[in-house]
Amino acid sequence: MAVVTGGGVGIGGAIARLFAEHGAIVEIVEVDPDRAAAAVEAIEAIGGTARAHVVDVTSDAEVEDLRVAVVGEHGRVDVLVNNVGDYRPLVRFHESTSESWQAMYSTNLEHVFRVTRAFLGPMVDGGGGSIVNVHSVEGMRGFPGEPVYAAMKAAVAHFTTSLAAGYGRKGIRVNGIGPDLTQTPQVDYLSGGAGHDHLWEAWAPVGRLGWPEDQARVALFLASDMSSFVTGHNVPVDGGTLAGGGWFFSPEAGRFVNRPTGL
Ligand SMILES: NC(=O)c1ccc[n+]([C@@H]2O[C@H](COP(=O)([O-])OP(=O)(O)OC[C@H]3O[C@@H](n4cnc5c(N)ncnc54)[C@H](O)[C@@H]3O)[C@@H](O)[C@H]2O)c1
16 A cells, blocks of 8 residues: 555656556545546556545645544555655745745655654554655755755755664665656646757756656655665666766767757
8 A cells, every 4th residue: 555645647646556557555645636536547547546635745634634544544554655846936045035945845845754754653553664755856966946945855865864764673664766857747848848859868868858657667666575675765767867967968079078069
């Protein structure tokens, strides 16, 4: 049984579907009722089992109700994926406010604490489990566009490492994935991208756009017993952008350059 936050669309949606394809009963936690219902329908259409919980993970009361509903139904929790997060609105740091910092905290970090706390006890009581935190490659490198967002994502990655160290003996594994360049409703690379296909060679070492399923396969590995001796790690799932940071393939030059001119 797996709980997936933000499981309606995008990366969370793909994780929910792939987990269901592999036999998990998926508890989809989603603030948007239409997305929640459509996600359950898509899973049932492929013969899987899922339930929708229309929940805002930024609310203590709603997450407590969720805990009661899920634990009441199953008696235990095997897998938790904390996937909700958003980089918007992008605020230049010199224009940021206490409110904008709080919003980044609420959307990207605080709910990871809240939802993890809700399900960690039932996981421990049930003999163990696996937690996968979806953060961002921007938590693993400098992100000039929104340093507060990047700091929240880095905090999720470090929470992952620290929680893993603390709960391994209780049978809990905790790992993270750091997406980049993945087509979703939030990060829509395809709109307005007409005529840019040839540039993926320069933008990503693997030479292509990423898809939610690219993230989901790594989440499945980390959630499952396939990774039973892996805990406390954060995997960039980024088509190589972190590894190749600062280097771009130039079709004109036929080699990697660190100062592309053909942009
Ligand atoms: N797509 C990328 O390239 C990319 C890159 C870096 C990091 N990420 C991270 O990956 C995760 C998923 O991103 P995505 O692009 O699939 O996002 P998305 O916005 O396309 O999907 C997120 C889902 O979460 C739901 N949601 C939002 N707020 C919620 C709340 N408070 N409670 C419950 N559900 C809520 C949304 O309705 C939506 O269904 C996020 O943490 C994001 O920061 C994505």
